């Protein structure tokens with residue numbers, strides 16, 4: 040049996056996480072995670088602070104060891120040479136660039152090529168890659184600007200360009216919307232959505248902005264120690280249901296969701312933030 044969406048022809052998931060538990064400080068911080076992501080999906084991950092979202096990303100990247108279970112990227116372990124350079128990672132603190140280092144936007148983006156085995160090779164092709172990455176995120180005009188003189192939104196675009204420059208098809212973004220105003224947020228989300236549709240890139244993005252995720256992601260995951268919801272944004276639980284989910288141990292088995300409901304919008308801005316509700320429940 041496969042939960043591959045009918046629209047995707049390829050059977051091998053881009054990301055396959057099976058029965059993964061990760062332990063930190065002798066405590067299981069994520070438990071029994073099961074997840075399959077296929078090429079071209081835009082998956083939004085939400086959950087309260089300390090829920091294990093960044094831990095899951097670090098395990099996917101192979102930076103943290105799994106206590107049990109397996110993670111495969113295109114059928115290969117994360118740290119294998121076939122996977123090297125295929126995942127573009129924007130870490131939770133990526134846009135906090137050191138203030139005492141003078142770096143232009145172009146230089147910052149070029150750092151993404153350190154991943155690449157041919158970094159010391161011909162400058163020409165690398166220059167083209169950097170041009171392309173700057174163009175993709177729409178900041179070509181800022182290439183000579185000092186990174187400390189960028190707005191929050193421009194800085195996020197620059198760190199995304201750094202993640203893209205190695206040619207990564209799988210973008211893993213940890214809270215890229217933090218510190219951005221509404222206009223920059225919307226344009227960044229539009230850019231990421233375009234990456235999925237036009238370039239078949241796959242996005243795995245953590246955000247506390249549940250309304251933005253409901254409007255943009257094709258699939259949403261609610262993670263709190265384990266996956267408590269995995270499905271289309273239209274089926275994302277109401278705040279009341281989420282509060283209920285918190286008390287239920289294992290409701291994620293199966294992950295059968297209606298992929299036909301992809302690309303739906305409809306975030307409800309009138310409702311309170313999920314995390315306010317969860318705080319109230321404590």
Ligand SMILES: Nc1ncnc2c1ncn2[C@@H]1O[C@H](COP(=O)(O)OP(=O)(O)OP(=O)(O)O)[C@@H](O)[C@H]1O
Nearest residue numbers: 063064068086087088089090091092093094095131
């Ligand atoms: N380096 C670390 N060493 C030990 N424990 C850690 C470390 N980093 C995080 N933790 C713990 O692991 C748990 C999950 O943390 P994680 O950073 O994955 O949460 P998160 O969902 O990303 O939270 P946030 O929304 O605040 O970024 C928390 O209890 C946290 O205290």
Ligand SMILES: [Mg+2]
Nearest residue numbers: 092093094131
């Ligand atoms: Mg985090």
